[in-house]
Amino acid sequence: MIEVKEVSFSYNGSKKQTLSNINFKIEDGESVGIIGANGAGKSTVLKLLVGLELNYQGNIMINNLKVEKQNLQEIRQKIGYVFQDSDSQLFMPTVYEDVAFAPRNYGFSNEEVNERTVGALKSIGIEELQDRQIYRLSGGEKKLVSIATVLSMKPDILIFDEPTIALDPKNRRRFINVLNSLKGTKIVTSHDLDLIYDTCNRTILIADGNIIFDGDTKTILQNKDLLENNGLELPLSLQRR
Amino acid sequence: MNKIDNAIKTVHHMDYQANHNGYLNTIHPLVKLLITIIYIILLTSIDKYNLVTTLAMSIYLILVSMIGDLSIKNALKSLKVVLLLLLILGIANPILDRTVITYIGIVPITTGIISMFTLLLKGIFAILASYFLILTTSIEEICYALKMIHMPNILITVVMLIYRYIIVFLKEVQRIWVAYQMRAPKQKGVHYKAWGSLIGGLMLRSIDRAQVVYESMELRGFDPDTFFIKKEKADKKSWIYFCLMLILFIILRFVPIFEIIGGIFI
Numbered sequence: 305m306i307e308v309k310e311v312s313f314s315y316n317g318s319k320k321q322t323l324s325n326i327n328f329k330i331e332d333g334e335s336v337g338i339i340g341a342n343g344a345g346k347s348t349v350l351k352l353l354v355g356l357e358l359n360y361q362g363n364i365m366i367n368n369l370k371v372e373k374q375n376l377q378e379i380r381q382k383i384g385y386v387f388q389d390s391d392s393q394l395f396m397p398t399v400y401e402d403v404a405f406a407p408r409n410y411g412f413s414n415e416e417v418n419e420r421t422v423g424a425l426k427s428i429g430i431e432e433l434q435d436r437q438i439y440r441l442s443g444g445e446k447k448l449v450s451i452a453t454v455l456s457m458k459p460d461i462l463i464f465d466e467p468t469i470a471l472d473p474k475n476r477r478r479f480i481n482v483l484n485s486l487k488g489t490k491i492v493t494s495h496d497l498d499l500i501y502d503t504c505n506r507t508i509l510i511a512d513g514n515i516i517f518d519g520d521t522k523t524i525l526q527n528k529d530l531l532e533n534n535g536l537e538l539p540l541s542l543q544r545r
Numbered sequence: 546m547n548k549i550d551n552a553i554k555t556v557h558h559m560d561y562q563a564n565h566n567g568y569l570n571t572i573h574p575l576v577k578l579l580i581t582i583i584y585i586i587l588l589t590s591i592d593k594y595n596l597v598t599t600l601a602m603s604i605y606l607i608l609v610s611m612i613g614d615l616s617i618k619n620a621l622k623s624l625k626v627v628l629l630l631l632l633i634l635g636i637a638n639p640i641l642d643r644t645v646i647t648y649i650g651i652v653p654i655t656t657g658i659i660s661m662f663t664l665l666l667k668g669i670f671a672i673l674a675s676y677f678l679i680l681t682t683s684i685e686e687i688c689y690a691l692k693m694i695h696m697p698n699i700l701i702t703v704v705m706l707i708y709r710y711i712i713v714f715l716k717e718v719q720r721i722w723v724a725y726q727m728r729a730p731k732q733k734g735v736h737y738k739a740w741g742s743l744i745g746g747l748m749l750r751s752i753d754r755a756q757v758v759y760e761s762m763e764l765r766g767f768d769p770d771t772f773f774i775k776k777e778k779a780d781k782k783s784w785i786y787f788c789l790m791l792i793l794f795i796i797l798r799f800v801p802i803f804e805i806i807g808g809i810f811i
Contacts, residue, residue, distance in 0.1 A: 356760055377766070385764045391716070392757040395709050397560030397683070409766030414777075439557050453765065 306330040306353065306461065306489070311362035313348060322348045323513040325362070330489060332460070337500035337521060338493040340510035341535025346493040347388075349510070350463050353491075354385050367460065381410060384454025388466040390446035399425070399441070399449050400434040406457045424455035428482045444475025451482065461489040468496045497539035501525050509534060549719045555623055556712055562615075563683040569613035573779035574686035575693050576787045581678045583791065585671045587798045593660040597804070601797045602670055605790070609677050620676050621669075631668035635661040684708045702769040710755050717751040 306329065313323040323345045330336050338346045351357045352364055355376045364371040366379045387393040396402035404421040412420065425431040430448050433441070441449060447467065454462065464483070468476045476499070483490065483503050494500055500507055500521060507524050509517040511534040517524050524530065528538050537543070563570070569577070584605060591598050610617050621628065642657030678687070688701045721743060725735060735743060779787075796802065 354764055356764075377768070380764055380766065383764075385761075387757065387761060389757065392754060393761045395712075395758050395761065397557065397564050401564055401683075405762075405767075406765035409768070437557060437561050439553070457765065 305332055305365075305367060306491075307363070307365040308349075308352075309363040309365075311352065311360055311364060313352060313357065313360040315348075315357075316359070321513055323352075323360075326510075326513070326515050328508060328515065328518055330491065332489055333487075334506055335490040335504045336492070337504035337507040338491060338510060339495070339497065339500060339507060339524075339536060342495075344510045344535075345513045346510055347465055350385070350465055350491070350493060353463065354383050355379060381457060382459055383461045383463060384451075384457055384459035386447075386450050386454055386462070386464045386467060388469060390443070390450045393450045393453065394438045394446060397437060398434075399430075399436050399438060399452075402438060402449065403434075403452045403456050406453065410457070420456045420458065424452040427455060428452055428485075442475075443470050444472065444478065447471060447475065447479060448482065451486075455486075459488065461491070462486060464490070464492045464494075466494055466496075467492065468494060468499050495536075497525055497531075497536065498541050501539050501541065509536075511535070549715060549722060553712065553715045553719065556715065559680060560683070562680045563686075567613055567681065569609070569677075569681040571782070572681075572786050573783035574682050574690040576779050576783040577678055577682050578687065578690040578694070580787060580790045581674050583794060584674050587794055588667055588670055588674075591663070591667070591798070593663050594656055596659050596663050596666070597801070598798065599663050599666045599670070601803055603666075604797055605793060606670060606673050606677070608793070609674075613677065613681050615677055615680055617673070620673055620680075624669075624672055624676060627672055628669060631665055634668075635664040638664065698769065706755075706759070709758060710751075713754045713758055714751045717747055717754060721747055721750070 308326060308328050311323060311326050312321055314321050326349070338349060340346050348357070352360055352371065353366065355371045355373075358371070358373060367382055369375045369379055371379060394402050396405055400421060403424050404417050407417040407420045422431065422434070425434055428448055428451055430445070430452065433445060433449065436445075438446070438449070451462075467483075468479060471479060476496075480499060480502050483492070490503070492500060492504055504521050506519065507517070507521040508515055509524060509530070516534055517530060525539050526542060531537060584602075588599070588602050591602070606617065609615065610620075638661040639655060639657035642655060642660060644656045645653040646656055646659070647654045682690075684705055688705045691701050691704065692698070725739065725743065726732075729736070729739075
């Protein structure tokens with residue numbers, strides 16, 4: 305379970321509060337979308353959850369562990385974070401090596417590393433890519449490999465930051481199918497509201513560092529006025545209706 | 546643009562080769578690191594006028610290239626900038642050290658020429674030995690081997706991050722170069738007025754990207770204080786390889802094999 309209580313945050317050197325006094329709770333197994341205009345604070349929320357920024361006020365608990373320096377290793381083992389830019393996420397020479405990076409770092413035996421790596425690749429149907437060089441992959445393949453790199457940690461919580469950016473329609477659909485097939489808690493931030501509509505049953509709308517709405521995805525994504533007042537638009541699939 | 550592309554491809558190729566399943570890749574990284582260090586120490590310990598022994602040390606490189614299916618020609622091509630630097634370093638020797646020791650026809654051979662060639666060969670061989678190590682051992686394995694010889698963690702981390710940073714840096718150079726070319730199609734190279742802002746932008750962007758890469762590593766359990774790949778101890782095969790190479794080095798370094806072979810025919 306994730307619990308964010310009265311959390312405020314400003315980046316170093318900035319007087320402006322990026323997040324001000326936000327509260328939410330995410331139960332195990334939920335799929336939650338975080339939406340908002342550029343600069344609303346979506347990515348900051350994600351960074352706070354995984355402890356990439358620790359200088360926050362308030363309280364963030366992940367599975368009853370407070371997000372603070374001494375708990376980071378344990379927390380990060382429970383959370384898989386898929387970055388917006390796959391090129392930044394993938395830094396090893398081959399797909400196999402990249403997917404095996406986390407289990408190796410957590411000190412698993414070679415057999416366990418292999419089992420987790422192959423398992424992660426199989427779970428999203430890309431085992432044929434395992435010997436490929438990263439720089440030879442297409443954008444869509446890189447995104448799927450990025451997911452595999454975090455699945456090999458067998459995390460309880462998966463976080464996706466703007467996952468469909470730069471994906472063509474076919475790869476986007478493939479990604480959505482993969483996302484829906486994954487078990488565990490999922491948090492997705494995106495401007496792609498159709499993606500949120502297809503993958504999340506709960507949505508949090510953030511604007512200027514405040515939570516404006518937290519509830520059923522269909523309710524918010526059909527509320528044209530609320531979306532437009534916060535720099536967003538109805539999902540394309542709903543605009544056509 | 547092609548040069549940047551080629552540089553990126555070369556780094557990727559080196560990475561790929563290092564993770565390949567060749568014979569030398571199966572040798573324990575510690576063994577390969579120790580062999581390379583011993584080779585370089587023995588090589589640099591050769592007297593600066595002893596060209597024959599220096600040449601004999603090339604046998605190790607030929608052997609490694611044959612066992613590991615590595616091309617010396619390609620390696621020399623990749624290292625041509627470094628080789629040029631070595632040549633510049635050695636060029637002063639014939640000028641400063643002019644004692645004539647023999648003549649080839651009417652051309653006087655001075656000790657300066659001999660020491661220049663020795664220096665050049667030593668440099669080439671030492672770089673090739675290190676290059677072959679990198680081609681047959683991943684950077685993580687090299688770091689692991691460095692850890693085993695008690696190199697400080699901070700240095701190991703720096704070695705690894707610099708290696709990863711090279712690709713990030715080159716990719717940023719590539720992006721900036723493309724963006725510049727698209728808006729300055731008639732420009733040959735980069736106009737001097739744009740140098741400052743381009744380099745400044747390049748540094749800021751590559752630092753940002755390097756930061757994201759580091760965050761990605763951190764989120765997957767990377768800890769600079771404890772990082773190293775768990776490996777089994779060196780197996781029998783690796784130690785046999787070590788012993789054979791050590792014997793070879795002793796022969797090449799201390800036994801005048803070329804003189805002995807030459808003596809047979811004279």
